[in-house]
Amino acid sequence: MGDIHRYLREYYMPHIWCPGCGHGIILGAVLRAIDIAGLDQNNVAVISGIGCASRATGYVDFCTLHTTHGRALPFATGLKMVRPDMKIVVLTGDGDTAAIGGNHLIHAARRNIDITTVVFNNSVYGMTSGQYSPMTPTSRFATTAPYGNLERPFDLCALASAAGATYVARSTAYHVRQLTTYIGRGLAHKGFSFIEAVSQCPTYYGRRNRLGAAPAMLEWQKRNSISIEQAKDMEPAEREDKIVTGEFVNQTVPEYTEVYAQLIGRLGRQGESR
Amino acid sequence: MSAVPEPTSAATGRSRLLQGNEACAEGAIAAGCRFFAGYPITPSTEIAELMSEMLPRHGGRFIQMEDEIASMAAVIGASLGGAKAMTATSGPGFSLKQENLGFAAFTEIPCVIVDAQRGGPSSGLPTAPAQGDVMQARWGTHGDHPAVAFCPSTVSEVFELTVKAFNTAEALRTPVILLMDEVVAHMREKVALPSPGEVRVVDRPRPSVPPGEYIAYGPPPGAPAGDDAYVPEMADFGTGYRYHVTGLTHGKNGLPIGPGPEAEFLVRRLSRKVEKAAPQLELNRNELVDDAEYLVVSYGGAARSALRAVRLAREMGVAAGLFRPTTIWPFPFQAVASLAAKVKGILVVELNLGQLSLEVERAAAGHCPVQQYGRVGGELMRPSEVLDALLRLTGRKV
Ligand SMILES: Cc1ncc(C[n+]2csc(CCOP(=O)(O)OP(=O)(O)O)c2C)c(N)n1
Ligand code: SF4
Ligand SMILES: [Mg+2]
Numbered sequence: 001m002g003d004i005h006r007y008l009r010e011y012y013m014p015h016i017w018c019p020g021c022g023h024g025i026i027l028g029a030v031l032r033a034i035d036i037a038g039l040d041q042n043n044v045a046v047i048s049g050i051g052c053a054s055r056a057t058g059y060v061d062f063c064t065l066h067t068t069h070g071r072a073l074p075f076a077t078g079l080k081m082v083r084p085d086m087k088i089v090v091l092t093g094d095g096d097t098a099a100i101g102g103n104h105l106i107h108a109a110r111r112n113i114d115i116t117t118v119v120f121n122n123s124v125y126g127m128t129s130g131q132y133s134p135m136t137p138t139s140r141f142a143t144t145a146p147y148g149n150l151e152r153p154f155d156l157c158a159l160a161s162a163a164g165a166t167y168v169a170r171s172t173a174y175h176v177r178q179l180t181t182y183i184g185r186g187l188a189h190k191g192f193s194f195i196e197a198v199s200q201c202p203t204y205y206g207r208r209n210r211l212g213a214a215p216a217m218l219e220w221q222k223r224n225s226i227s228i229e230q231a232k233d234m235e236p237a238e239r240e241d242k243i244v245t246g247e248f249v250n251q252t253v254p255e256y257t258e259v260y261a262q263l264i265g266r267l268g269r270q271g272e273s274r
Numbered sequence: 275m276s277a278v279p280e281p282t283s284a285a286t287g288r289s290r291l292l293q294g295n296e297a298c299a300e301g302a303i304a305a306g307c308r309f310f311a312g313y314p315i316t317p318s319t320e321i322a323e324l325m326s327e328m329l330p331r332h333g334g335r336f337i338q339m340e341d342e343i344a345s346m347a348a349v350i351g352a353s354l355g356g357a358k359a360m361t362a363t364s365g366p367g368f369s370l371k372q373e374n375l376g377f378a379a380f381t382e383i384p385c386v387i388v389d390a391q392r393g394g395p396s397s398g399l400p401t402a403p404a405q406g407d408v409m410q411a412r413w414g415t416h417g418d419h420p421a422v423a424f425c426p427s428t429v430s431e432v433f434e435l436t437v438k439a440f441n442t443a444e445a446l447r448t449p450v451i452l453l454m455d456e457v458v459a460h461m462r463e464k465v466a467l468p469s470p471g472e473v474r475v476v477d478r479p480r481p482s483v484p485p486g487e488y489i490a491y492g493p494p495p496g497a498p499a500g501d502d503a504y505v506p507e508m509a510d511f512g513t514g515y516r517y518h519v520t521g522l523t524h525g526k527n528g529l530p531i532g533p534g535p536e537a538e539f540l541v542r543r544l545s546r547k548v549e550k551a552a553p554q555l556e557l558n559r560n561e562l563v564d565d566a567e568y569l570v571v572s573y574g575g576a577a578r579s580a581l582r583a584v585r586l587a588r589e590m591g592v593a594a595g596l597f598r599p600t601t602i603w604p605f606p607f608q609a610v611a612s613l614a615a616k617v618k619g620i621l622v623v624e625l626n627l628g629q630l631s632l633e634v635e636r637a638a639a640g641h642c643p644v645q646q647y648g649r650v651g652g653e654l655m656r657p658s659e660v661l662d663a664l665l666r667l668t669g670r671k672v
Contacts, residue, residue, distance in 0.1 A: 064516075065351070074339060081309060082356065
C-alpha cells in the first residue's frame, strides 16, 4: 500500500474538521481504497455537496467539485455522461444525501450510472451545528429536536437497494479496514455503488446525546455493530439500536453510460448503412 | 427499415419551416452542443424532445433528469467534462434552476439555459406567452453576479441567438440565458439555415500552459498586468489538470477563501468581464429610429406587435421608431440614453407589469417621459392596442 499523502492537498491544511470527527477516518479509507485500486489520479473526479463531510473535496488532489447542497449526484451524472472513461466518486453527508438530495439518490441508483457514492453518516447536520437529519434515530436529541426526535430515520442501504443500486454496503469509521474493502469493491464495481459509512460528530451529536468523546463514540460503533447474518436471527426490536454492517447488494446490471454508448453506436451504424 | 425516425440534421443549408423551439435545437447542434439535460415543461418541451433525437446521432448525449435542479447540475457537470451543454425550461423550472445557475456564474462554467416564458406567477398560464421572467433572468439567483440574456423575436433569430448564446457562454465562461416566450417558441416561420461551415463557433479558452503551471482561476498567460476583468483558461476534467471547483468564494487556485480583498476582487471581476464584453454583445434590431420623435422599446414576441404599431403610426404621420434589443442583459444603457436625449417620449411594450421599462427609465434619466404598456393575461397585445398607447403618449386623442 502506498502513501496516501500524495492524494492530499497538504498546502490547503489545516482542515476544518473538529478533533475526533469521524470524517477524516472515512476520507482516509476512501484514499486507501483509491490507492489500492491503482486508479490514475488524473482520471478520478471527486464530487461533493455541502456539509462537513462534503468539505472533503477541497482536501484531495484530484479533479474536485464542491457543488450545492444535496446536488452532488446530478453534477456527477452530467460529468459521467460526457466522460464515461472517468472514475467518479461522490462524497456526501447524511443530510446532503438523504434529505435535500434524496430524490437524486434514488434516481442515480435507478439509472445504475457508474458512480461510487460514500455517505458520511453522523446522524446529524454537523455543519449547521447539530440539527436533526433524516438519519437521526427516534428520541435522540438535536438542536431542532430539543424534546427528542419525533421522526423515524431511514435505513439508507435499504433505500438505495430498493431504488436499484447494484452495489450496496455499510460499515463504520471504527471498522475502517472493512470500510476500505467495501469502498474498494464499490470502485471496482461497474454501476451505481453505494457505501454508507457510519461516522461520529462528537461536537454536536455526541455532546447533545451524552455519548462521550470520540473514543467512546467509536467504542459505541464497535459494540453496536452486527453483521447481516447476526441481524437475521434477531427480532426487529433487538435490532433497533444496532448498525448492520456488510454487503447488501452486489449484482451485475447494464450500466447507464454503456447503454447510451451502444445507442450512439447503433445510430452511427444505421447512418452508414443508409 | 430503420427502427428509429429519419435523422434531423443541424444547419442543412436550406430553407425549412421551423418552430422556434426547433430552431433552438438546430442552433444548439450547429453551435457544438453535445449534452442536454432537461425536465419537460410547456412551452419548452419540444427542445428536449428534439435534443433526445438529435444528440446521439451527433455523438452527443441527452438525459431527462428527475427535476430542473438536477438538470442544471448535470449541465454544469458535463460542461466541466468539456462538453458544450444546454438545458431548456419555463418559469417554474427556471425558478428551480436558480441556485445552480448562480453556481455556474460563480465558478465560471459555460452553459446555456433556455427559458421559454409562459404566463405566471406560479403555474400561471402554461400555454400562453409572457415576459415576466426578465428580472429573474437578471437577478433570479442570489448574490451579485453577472447576467447575459438574449431575446429573439423571430424563428431565424432563435437559431442565430442560440448559436450566439453558446459562443458567448464559451468565450466569457458564464451561463447565458436564451429568454424566449411562448409566441416565439411555438410560432412557425421559414428559416434559411446556414450550412455547417457557415456557422461561426467559439470554444472556451483552454489551458495554454502545462498542468504544473496551471492556475485554475488566475489570469490567462499574457493578460496585461492589473487586468481585473479577465476570463481564466478552463481545463476539462480528466485531462491531467487537477484543480478544485467550489461555490464557496475562492482564490485564484480555486480553493475556498474568507472575507477580504481577494473575495472582493473575484465578485467584481465576474461582473466586469461581462460589462467589458457588453459592446460586442449588444445587438439592437431597430426600425425607423433615425428620425423618430417617439420611441417604442420592445423585445421578443411583444416586439412583433410593437413593430406593426410603429408602422401604423407612421402612416398616421407620427414619427415613431422601434428600438428592439436582442441582448437585454447586459442592458444597452448607452444606446437608450442617447436616444432618450433626442426623442419626445418612450413607450416600453412588454408582456409584464413593467420590468425592462425600469432599465429604460434609468437610462432615460428624465430626458423624456417613459411609459410602459404591458399585458399579463396570457394574450399578446394587438398592434392596435400599442398604437393607442403610443398615440396617448404623443398627446393625440385616441
Ligand atoms: C440549499 C441549502 N440549504 C441549506 C444549507 C445549509 N446547510 C449547510 S450544510 C447542511 C447540512 C449538512 O449535513 P450533512 O449532509 O449531514 O453533513 P455533515 O455536516 O453532518 O457532515 C445544511 C442544512 C445550504 N448550504 N444550502
Ligand atoms: S461539527 Fe461534527 S461533523 Fe462537523 S467537523 Fe465537527 S465533529 Fe465533524
Ligand atoms: Mg451529517
